Amino acid sequence: MAILDCLIIGGGPAGLNAAVVLGRCRRSVLVFDTRKYRNRWSHGMHNYLTRDHIPPAEFLELCQPELEKYGVQVVNRMIVRASRNEEGLFEAYDDTGECHLSRKLLVATGLSDNLPKLPGFEELYGKSVHHCPYCDGWEWRDKRIAVYAKTKDGSELCLALKNTWTDDVTYFTDGNRRIKASTLEYLEASGIRIITEPVKGLEGTDGLLQDVRLRSGELVPMDALFFVNGFTQQCNLAEAFGCAVGRKGAVITNRSQQTNITGLYVAGDASRDMHFVVVAAAEGAKAAVNINKELIKEAAERKRTQLKEDKGEMAA
Secondary structure (H helix, E strand, C coil), rough: CCCEEEEECCHHHHHHHHHHHHCCCCCCCCEEECCCCCCCCCCCCCCCCCCCCHHHCCCHHHHHHHHHHHHCEEEECEEEEEEECCCCCEEECCCCCCCCEEEEEEECCEECCCCCCCCCCCCHCCCCCCCCHHHHHHHCCCEEEEEEEECCCCCCHHHHHHHCCEEEEECCCCCCCCCHHHHHHHHHHCEEEEEECCCCEEEEECCCEEEEEECCCCEEECCEEEECCCCCCCCHHHHHCCCCCCCCCCCCCCCCCEEECCCEECCCCCCCCCCHHHHHHHHHHHHHHHHHHHHHHHHHHHHHHHHHHHHHHHHC
16 A cells, blocks of 8 residues: 555645645645535635635635646545554545555644524525624624624624724624623723624525514614634544644644644644634645655655665675
8 A cells, every 4th residue: 555645634725735835845645625614605715815705616626726736636535533553654544444544644624613503594604694703804894793692702703893894783692691790891882782682593685684583573683793603623533643622622733733643733723713714724834844844854764774774784
């Protein structure tokens, strides 16, 4: 069985950018991609110079010719389990049962948002309902914006929207009345309306939010909604290896995206709390450069060891 230089799990911007860098380094790379991208519902990417408002699917389509140019293969399968063998190689099994061997492993599967279970939410998600104000706040500047947070603290998001993109922010806690007194002071001082009554659902047409319906039946007109409901890892392989995980659920890495497990790297949303496409792509590049450096060191060490053995045999 051929041994890959690097196996990459995740075909988003982090994984693909790492693959391109490694491909240019003439490394053997295989990318596994389930196509379950966090931003697949989004109407467009932002904060990425020259790629402003490009649909995620179109961005990924543009990536394909570059991957092919450098001999990078993308397989639409899922890696279901992985481990390190006695030789220090990674053994990864896909959902067909096939085993793949690699010297390095990069997990770039990203995160999955915990979507509130509200009627009407899914129909609006990615069009007028969002999770990141830096990604979508500009599109709703000077509009009526709702913040939904039932089990999490939405005050920081409220203040960000109020003091950056619009003067009209309403905080919906969906029945949660446990707001700290100090937090209330900031919200009230900023003129943010707080509605603690339970929310029944969202109403709108063609992906555009029109009203937040309360359990009482009252309709609160809104143009867009941002929510805070946490997220989970798309893939738990890094955790299964025993990687250190931070308080927010992101895998802890060093500046080169390496985890506390030798040879295992994590890049993209799974490793940081700055969830921008451009940041994920940059992390993928950093991981790839460090992976190549490690491969260079290991190759040099193998040659040095072999030379010493050859000299020893000749002396004998």
